[in-house]
Amino acid sequence: MRVRRLVVTLSCPDRTGIVAAITGRLAGIGASITEAAYHADTAAGWFSTRQVVDRASVPGGADMLRAVVGQVAAQLEVPGGEPVRWRVRDTAATPRVVLLVSKESHCLHDLLGRMWGGELDMDVRAVVGNHDVLRPVAEAHGVPFHHVPFPARADDDEARTGRDAAFAQVAEIVDPHEPDAIVLARFMQVLTPGLCERWAGRAINIHHSFLPSFMGARPYHQAHARGVKLVGATCHYVTPDLDAGPIIEQDVSRVDHADTPEDMIRRGRDVEKLVLARGLRAHLEDRVQVHAGRTVVFR
Amino acid sequence: MRVRRLVVTLSCPDRTGIVAAITGRLAGIGASITEAAYHADTAAGWFSTRQVVDRASVPGGADMLRAVVGQVAAQLEVPGGEPVRWRVRDTAATPRVVLLVSKESHCLHDLLGRMWGGELDMDVRAVVGNHDVLRPVAEAHGVPFHHVPFPARADDDEARTGRDAAFAQVAEIVDPHEPDAIVLARFMQVLTPGLCERWAGRAINIHHSFLPSFMGARPYHQAHARGVKLVGATCHYVTPDLDAGPIIEQDVSRVDHADTPEDMIRRGRDVEKLVLARGLRAHLEDRVQVHAGRTVVFR
Amino acid sequence: MRVRRLVVTLSCPDRTGIVAAITGRLAGIGASITEAAYHADTAAGWFSTRQVVDRASVPGGADMLRAVVGQVAAQLEVPGGEPVRWRVRDTAATPRVVLLVSKESHCLHDLLGRMWGGELDMDVRAVVGNHDVLRPVAEAHGVPFHHVPFPARADDDEARTGRDAAFAQVAEIVDPHEPDAIVLARFMQVLTPGLCERWAGRAINIHHSFLPSFMGARPYHQAHARGVKLVGATCHYVTPDLDAGPIIEQDVSRVDHADTPEDMIRRGRDVEKLVLARGLRAHLEDRVQVHAGRTVVFR
Amino acid sequence: MRVRRLVVTLSCPDRTGIVAAITGRLAGIGASITEAAYHADTAAGWFSTRQVVDRASVPGGADMLRAVVGQVAAQLEVPGGEPVRWRVRDTAATPRVVLLVSKESHCLHDLLGRMWGGELDMDVRAVVGNHDVLRPVAEAHGVPFHHVPFPARADDDEARTGRDAAFAQVAEIVDPHEPDAIVLARFMQVLTPGLCERWAGRAINIHHSFLPSFMGARPYHQAHARGVKLVGATCHYVTPDLDAGPIIEQDVSRVDHADTPEDMIRRGRDVEKLVLARGLRAHLEDRVQVHAGRTVVFR
Incomplete structure (x- = not known):
């Protein structure tokens, strides 16, 4: 009880x-x-x-x-x-959450498992995927899955229009739930400025590097090329300035010369799962306050 | 591929x-x-x-x-x-695994998620539970679940006979799969000496303390009473000598005075999941060799 | 300033x-x-x-x-x-400290270096050694060194009398300084019950294991024999009940099968230094409070 | 022996x-x-x-x-x-080392203590400082100290000429020792391209951030401003491309919102000491090999 x-x-x-x-x-x-x-x-x-x-x-x-x-x-x-x-x-009101995902299952699966086991007190109302890959994971946990296709990355007007339309569709699914958190659980799409603003303080991303190292794409490949000895992950609020939002939680895992980029990705997944789960818990329990781009995270 | x-x-x-x-x-x-x-x-x-x-x-x-x-x-x-x-x-032959569980879902859910996502190359053939609680988790991942009730803990002859009979039933489910690993994923029952011998080098347990600290029951409550500043978990091979089998992997998580035993349990779960997954991976990839009660674990 | x-x-x-x-x-x-x-x-x-x-x-x-x-x-x-x-x-009054040492230099050297560099605000008034080995380390840092020989370990009456006399001599050196902390920086001698009482809440020990694992002598050899994957250290208040005093700080370091007991000792030293320095800082800054055998350590 | x-x-x-x-x-x-x-x-x-x-x-x-x-x-x-x-x-020949320092004592003190205690098998032949501050630390450990003043930072020709002359003087002190390692133990001066080349594979630096995060000056202040939850340090070989040399070792320490930049500096010092000591040990024991800008560090 x-x-x-x-x-x-x-x-x-x-x-x-x-x-x-x-x-x-x-x-x-x-x-x-x-x-x-x-x-x-x-x-x-x-x-x-x-x-x-x-x-x-x-x-x-x-x-x-x-x-x-x-x-x-x-x-x-x-x-x-x-x-x-x-x-x-x-706390009698269970917080409502919507998850945005792409193809990688580890964060989605981890969060739904924590909900199932009663470890994270939250009500995941919907999962939205820009691919249809993770539908079985969501549905196996009794959560509705919505597939919203996104256009391939390209910087022409057509792609931008397609993305805006796709995001509009995502927002139509998300907003009626009035979620306390919209979690980009390896979503791999950059929110529009409009959504950043509308979901300010509620949109949470997990970035697969120890920010500010290796911003942008394929951070594990960047980390491997640089020969770092630790890889990490960062949970942060989403802001229009990509990868620069207030940091809620970070952690790292040791790697060495024998680790290929694929090994780093595998080791990094465990860090991503943990860091996202800890960051989301802190947010849902009202432990995080933001001022001047930095967070206070009460333990 | x-x-x-x-x-x-x-x-x-x-x-x-x-x-x-x-x-x-x-x-x-x-x-x-x-x-x-x-x-x-x-x-x-x-x-x-x-x-x-x-x-x-x-x-x-x-x-x-x-x-x-x-x-x-x-x-x-x-x-x-x-x-x-x-x-x-x-490696063309995917290793076969059977999982023994009780009521706590986190390790079971984590291992099945790693199988689903292709991260752990294994074929979980069956889940056996001494309670019927985790059936939905197994079945949601397409794995058959078997409920084998165990008698309540007591040290009289009747309880012993009941346990032996229950373990015989477990073995009948497990052995036909010729598993490469039998994983006690928070099973909470002590294997009989006969099964320890039959499954020697294949039975893997996750203990919820940093062994040899806090052997026996309720380790997180012991840890809280002692006021330790880290809690841990240990993945080890099962031997007839309880909690003394060769250690495959260990890790810890920081706690402090503000953590209740329940908080320690929650923080400990994340360590248990990671330590078990790492230990099982090492075992399934033939990275572990045992000599004189100690393991060599090739990275 | x-x-x-x-x-x-x-x-x-x-x-x-x-x-x-x-x-x-x-x-x-x-x-x-x-x-x-x-x-x-x-x-x-x-x-x-x-x-x-x-x-x-x-x-x-x-x-x-x-x-x-x-x-x-x-x-x-x-x-x-x-x-x-x-x-x-x-805080205008710099805390006074006396250090008790034996032959191993790493903790002594580390603490004196932190004092020299202004990192730990303390006044080390004296170093007492049961061997004369570390005199140069103390004197190089401008701290008086006192050599008080102790009888070899034996449990006969003569040895006990000799130890009591030696401890009386130590107390005569220590007490006039009215120290805020008496630090057993790898002292390797068990305080008498009388001194435990007189210095209660001020005597701080660094134990070279992750307590309660490997209490007693030669913990790294015990750890090696057990095949653990982490070694640790514990900073605690000294009480008459050996190795059972309230824990102030702990940490661990990863080891593996390739580490000999000597390697573990070397890796452990770095943990001992850090854990003792952190524990002593917390004590000197009045961050530690003890109740019912457990500490509250305010960050 | x-x-x-x-x-x-x-x-x-x-x-x-x-x-x-x-x-x-x-x-x-x-x-x-x-x-x-x-x-x-x-x-x-x-x-x-x-x-x-x-x-x-x-x-x-x-x-x-x-x-x-x-x-x-x-x-x-x-x-x-x-x-x-x-x-x-x-290994009968003890490796020769020269240390370059500025005003901060923690790395110098730590390395000399490890030499004194027999933990690091090396012969520190000389310490060179661009300030005269750390002379007592070197001399207390029986190591000759050389003060070579450097001009204040400025980018005019005069400053450059002064720096080149100072570095020439440093090299005259260093080179006769034919050192196996030249360690920039918080030296705070950028080696000239000529010295980078002459000391290639032997000049080792400790950078006070988790590279590639926070390259350049005042990394702890950068880290505080960004609100990161971990600070780190990096030991790397010196190359003409500043802060981009092959990484030998890295580690991190947890910080939180309550840590001021000064607290981060203090916590970071412990990481710097450890990371430098580990990196230097690996180098002196011939455990490090460099290829294509990345290191192999054999355990």
């Missing part, structure tokens, strides 16, 4: 007394805090916090907590400054 | 000139070696090698190579010494 | 409103908090916090802060419960 | 029968091989091997072995192909 909790996240310009203000108000209504994390980025002058409250200690539930946190947030506003951002989420 | 190879493994008492003897004979028939690894355990006086030969360079195939390696092996015998062990395997 | 800070640590029985109580009081005197960490061990019902205050924001300095925190602590006392523990430390 | 060995390294165009040719000749003179490693880079068509021979098994010593290996090498030459490279080194 899942314990029901209310997750409060708040970030604002840094100054003295914020923690006292927040915790004082929470204590005032008898809220029992089970987890609390704070970060003050002194250089940037920005404060972030995440507090987890036992739902049972707040009779009025999320609405009551929203009223209280909203009042605190209003006090923390700095005239002319960057606005305070805050949110209260009730 | 998979390149066809012949994998030669040989181990014998160590002395000067073994490598020359082997490689000389292989060169003599024009065999093209694509991978070669050697290890001499000087303290134990024991030599091990693994050579991978391009099948196309040996017109007579595995049989021809067996004749040649057999002759070398005969020359390497030491009268009164430990016998030479050798084998030639043709 | 080192920024001057006041470090507040407090631990007490857990209940609602502690953070609000503490941060409210700190905010009340205008204290500017630059770092804050909290941990509530729900199962044990124990709360811990560490707060770093900018010295410049508290005109009355450490004394003023002690008065304030002392009042809060008094409010948090639970009649009949475990007493509240708290402390305020001014 | 150090066991005396002869280390044979050889690399040549790949073809069938090379191992048989080498090991056959070695067996023919009764050479007892204690370690052997091979690598065939199939894509590049290049073969590399390292063999360690017990000196006691070769009465004629290194000269005798050179005669034998020279004959094999002659047979392996391919007309018009890349020449065979080979070497026989007697």
Whole structure:
């Protein structure tokens, strides 16, 4: 049985007394805090916090907590400054997720397995593939699969028009689910600027290199040619600036001279799976906050 | 397309000139070696090698190579010494595997996903569970599932008789497949001495601790109580001496004071999956040789 | 130039409103908090916090802060419960350290190098060796070296008496320095129960294995014999129960079948150095709190 | 007591029968091989091997072995192909090393400590600093220190002339020692093309980032600005193409949002020390071979 909790996240310009203000108000209504994390980025002058409250200690539930946190947030506003951002989420509502995939199965399979086993508390509403290859994986896990063909890569107007149309079709499938996360699980297509904006803070990509090394295509082949001794993967929010979005999680795996590019791809897959799963979990549990292109990821 | 190879493994008492003897004979028939690894355990006086030969360079195939390696092996015998062990395997034959499971899905799901994606070259012929919980996972991947109920743990005669009968039933399912590996993928039942012997060198277990720490039951709870800063997992061959079989692979994951036993279990699962997959791959690719209770694992 | 800070640590029985109580009081005197960490061990019902205050924001300095925190602590006392523990430390006072060593130089050399380079803010007042081997290392770094010979290991009365006398001599050298940490940097002698008690919470040991694996003597040889794939090290507080003190930090390094016990010792040394340095830093920066045999180590 | 060995390294165009040719000749003179490693880079068509021979098994010593290996090498030459490279080194001769440093002490201190403790078998003949800061560290370890001032960075002719003159002075100190390795232990000056060529295959640098990420200056500040979750270090051979030389060793350390650039620098130092020590050891033990800009590093 899942314990029901209310997750409060708040970030604002840094100054003295914020923690006292927040915790004082929470204590005032008898809220029992089970987890609390704070970060003050002194250089940037920005404060972030995440507090987890036992739902049972707040009779009025999320609405009551929203009223209280909203009042605190209003006090923390700095005239002319960057606005305070805050949110209260009730864990009784399972987060909704849509996965975008291409031909490689490892990330899709891993995420669906974590959902099946109850390890990742999420509701994958749909899988969209630009190829029809992974339909059996999705359907074996009881998730609807949608095939949206994309034109071959080419930089002429026709290809661009085709891609825009395909993305429009993807958006039509995705948006009605109002997903908390749209995961590019080795999707291999670059989102349009319009979708980057519409899905800002919700679109998550797994890049198969330790960014900023080896941006662009075929990173494992680049890594092999350079003779690196570690290969890695990066989970990041999608922004219009390709491969430059805020990094949520990274990890690496050791390789050596005996590893061919194919071996690196195989070793890298395990890193990709882990890094994406960890990054997505952090996002779905409201552990990630973004400011000035960098993330705070509360453990 | 998979390149066809012949994998030669040989181990014998160590002395000067073994490598020359082997490689000389292989060169003599024009065999093209694509991978070669050697290890001499000087303290134990024991030599091990693994050579991978391009099948196309040996017109007579595995049989021809067996004749040649057999002759070398005969020359390497030491009268009164430990016998030479050798084998030639043709990679055209996909290894057969049977998985034994209980209620936890993560290892089963991970291994079947690797098979589906073509990452692990194996043919999982059957999954046997002492509970019926994981049937959907097996069947979703097209693998037959067999439920063999086990009696509840108790140390009376009745329980022992029930366990022996259940294991006899498991063996009846497993043995006709002549599996190259019987994997206890979080099976949670201790093999009988008879099965340990019959499946010696083929039964592989994943233990959810960094052995020899926390042998026995509930290792993550033990780890939490001791306040360790890393949790781990161990893939090992099964022997009658519980949790003491030759170790194939181990790894760890960082934890801290904020992790409850449940968090440790969750973090540990990712290590278990990886360690089991790596250990099984090494076994199926004939990379593991055992001598005096320790493994040589050629990379 | 080192920024001057006041470090507040407090631990007490857990209940609602502690953070609000503490941060409210700190905010009340205008204290500017630059770092804050909290941990509530729900199962044990124990709360811990560490707060770093900018010295410049508290005109009355450490004394003023002690008065304030002392009042809060008094409010948090639970009649009949475990007493509240708290402390305020001014970072203007460099922590004093004494190192106990034997023949192996790597940990001693590493710690003195970190002091020399300004990386570890500590004042090593003396090095005591049960052999005279490491005198040049200490003296090259300008630290006095004291040689206190110990009797060879034997379990007769004479040896015990000799050890007790030697330890008495060590204590006479150590205690006048009133050290914040007494570090057993591969000292290889078991502290007497009396010294364990006198130096409780200040005596730190580096054990050359991943505890609780391979307790006792020659852990690398034990690890080699068992065929493990990782070797490790453990930094822990010294308690009368050998190798069972609260763990501050651990790490591991990969080994394989080609590593002899000597290779493992060499690889292990790098882990020992790192783990000890990290553990000691955490201790000296008041990041470690102990409850019920387990540590909270604030990052 | 150090066991005396002869280390044979050889690399040549790949073809069938090379191992048989080498090991056959070695067996023919009764050479007892204690370690052997091979690598065939199939894509590049290049073969590399390292063999360690017990000196006691070769009465004629290194000269005798050179005669034998020279004959094999002659047979392996391919007309018009890349020449065979080979070497026989007697471990009785301790390798000579010169260290180039600037102001940061951690790498210098670490390497000298490893020499002092007998862990790295090398003879550091001299330390050259472009500042006089680290003289006490060198001299405390009994190594002569030479201060060669460099002009401040500027791109005018005068600065270039000054740098060239300073480097000429460095070379005059370094070259008479005929060093097996010239180590840029955080030297912070770019070698002239002339020295890159003269010291090719012997000049080793430690770069304070996980190359190819964050090439150029202030990599930790770059890493912080990008918000990466790991920082790393790279040990590589120096080539005229800055930060692009063949990579010998790399590793990383986890960081998070709470780490300032200064924290990253501190965490990174431990990685730099380890990576440089491992890379230098591999070089001095003839474990590294370079082909086409990539290294083979035999374990």
